[in-house]
Amino acid sequence: MIDKITIFVPHILMALMIWALVRREDLDDDPALPNRRPSLLGRVRRTGPPADGGGSMGDLDA
């Protein structure tokens, strides 16, 4: 039982983290840095900080 808790709790949080990171633009484009060049994977890159402050899609409650 203890081993299940110690495995599942951090893994659930890590899964939430991955979910949040996949959806956040500032993972690849930092608002504090100027835009460089388009990614080879073809993602559209921002030219400035997001209007919602950079993390509304990814902000999660622990």
Added chain:
Amino acid sequence: MLDLFFTAFCLAFLGAGLKRPFLFVLAYTYIDIVAPQKVSWGFLTHIPISLIAFSCALLGWIAAEDKNGVRVSPRQFVLLLLLVYCGLTTRTADFPVEAAAKWAWVWKALVFALFLPLTLRTRLRIEALTLTMVLSVGVIVIGGGIKTLGSGGGYGELKLLVNDNTGLYEGSIISTVAMCVIPLALWLANHGTIFKPDWKAKLFAAGICFSCILMPIGTQARTGLICAAVLAAMMLRSTKRRMLYIGLLCAGALVAVPLLPQSFTERMGTIKNHQADQSASTRVAVWKWTIEFAKTHPFGGGFDAYLQNDVSYDTVKADYAGDNNAALQTEHIEEKGRAYHSAYFEMLGEQGYPGLGLWLLLHLMGVFQMELISRRYRKNPPEGFAWVAPLADALQQAQVCYMVGATFVGIAFQPFCYMLVGLQCGLSAYIGRVRRAAPVPFVTRKVVEPAAA
């Protein structure tokens, strides 16, 4: 079921990397710390999951990452020198087979630490790596903490997730690493953006920190207790309400000490009198042997050179039978092939003075680098950069904890500690890029008030 869970999680992690290649880096970090191939017993044990994750991370970076502005820092250069030097000593090692076996995982840890700063291009990536490290260690320490609360633990008795006394699952190592994680968890609880720093995040961070503090008690590793004391002293510097902090520490100690298991207090008592303890006496004897060995082998004996040591010493035990009445019992011990039990002597014996010098330079540079960043951003940080100084402080505290713990544990090449090095280099490089690219936030602007009509 557990096997299926770990397999699914690893595949999902790697799958997410196809969308965001940086997640491959986090996947490798997770796999390296948790070692799911050790925890599970099926599919994952048959595939080189760690190698797959690292290959994906490297290929993802080469193919899809923006490399503009990437620079190799002097610290990465030192790391590269250490990597090359260790490779050379492996070729001339006293025990070629054993040295090759250690080299097989050491080079991966060093190469990953070299590679890590190249990928940490954004603030979110730095935070994500920190969170992954904390949660991955959490997989080990949460259970360890609960078991300690339930049973009190014991030296060599606390069963962590894997009943395998290697890597992070070894008592002294996890005790040291747990102390390194505490400042990082506190930083995430106060400055995180992936999980909002609300009461839930703070509660979870408090739980992780409590579990970490319980690790030295559960494993009864004296190293952990020393690291905890050093960390408590260092955190005094970065805390704002110092008197409250000292008061809480004293109150916590007063409550905790009577509740500690007797076996723990007895074992901690041997810190003062190492002659009564065989484990501590062995260390001192091996350290003396290493100093002598380095005189004849200044360039080291290669990995696992300790296998040739042959040490002897006397342990002195006192049986007290009343006031000023003690019977002293001396026992002569002879041992062969005992490990260094200290990263400093591990470096000296295996890599000689040049290797020890490079290793010390690598870690001391980190302490000074974090100090510089912290001082620069501590007072009046530019808008949006209030997180920098606390992170630099946390990384410095983790580094010092590691260096103190390394005095008593052979963790010179522990991969988690090289992740800390990579994280420090990444933070430093990120700050450098921000300063070069966007000087505006770093200039104090004077707002000119319009003249009154």
